[in-house]
Amino acid sequence: MDAEPDQESVARAIALRLLTGAARSRAQLAEAMARKEVPDAVAEKVLDRFTEVGLIDxxxxxxxxxxxxxxxxxxxxxxxxxxxxxxxxxxxxxxxxxDEVDSDDEEIAARALVRRKLAATSTLDVQTRARRTYAALGRKGYPPGLVSRLVREELAAIDSTDETLEGLDGAVSPY
The missing domain is CATH 1.10.10 (Arc Repressor Mutant, subunit A)
Known part of the structure; x- marks a missing residue:
């Protein structure tokens, strides 16, 4: 007859297996242990020990x-x-x-994304390019005002004629 596995050993094995692949938060490890029906008290004990030795931070x-x-x-x-x-x-x-990422860092990253998206859609009309760029940056969580300003600036830098940007006034809604 098989002996019942020690719950603490099970909890340690779950945590070590998950931490081997990538860093995890304490909550993620606790959730994984709960899915395997490790008692909360045992999970807390193991998680406390892993935190103490620096495996969870x-x-x-x-x-x-x-x-x-x-x-x-x-x-x-x-x-x-x-x-x-x-x-x-x-x-x-x-x-x-x-706090490690300030608004300047965020704008630099957004501008790089706008440039990449506009370059990838260079064969399309301006409206479509702008709409796709708005959508791409919206999915990455950037605010519509920032995206709108950057798209206009980058399109203006690409083609300095005002005709190209005329259609963007209100015709393309950010997101």
């Missing part, structure tokens, strides 16, 4: 997530905040991590 996890999502994926602070909340990072830690 929500503050560093939040900072790393902000850096990578902003630099590699070009996400806005708003979109990153939503992701942090979904991963169980409390608002105070999330705000501290998001």
């Amino acid at each position: 929500d503050e560093e996890f939040a900072r790393m997530l902000v850096r990578t999502r902003h630099a590699e994926r070009g996400l806005s602070r708003r979109a990153i905040a939503v992701e942090l909340r979904r991963k169980g990072i409390d608002d105070e830690l999330a705000a501290a991590a998001l």
Whole structure:
């Protein structure tokens, strides 16, 4: 007859398996343990120990997530905040991590995305290019006012004739 597995060993195995692939928040690990029906008291004990030895660090996890999502994926602070909340990072830690990205950094990233999207749609008409650029940056969480300004500036830089930008006045709604 098989012996009942030790719940603490099960909890440790779950946490170690998940942490091997990538950093995780404490909430993500607790959720995984709950799915495997690890008792809350056992999960808390294991999570406390992992935090104590430095295997779980929500503050560093939040900072790393902000850096990578902003630099590699070009996400806005708003979109990153939503992701942090979904991963169980409390608002105070999330705000501290998001402070690493200021509005200038966000504008630089948005401008780079606008340039890439406009270059990728160079064979299309201006209205379509603008609409697709608005949509792409909207999905990444950028505010409509910023996107509108950057699209106008970049289109003006590409084609300095006012005829090209005439149709954008109210015809294309941000998002």
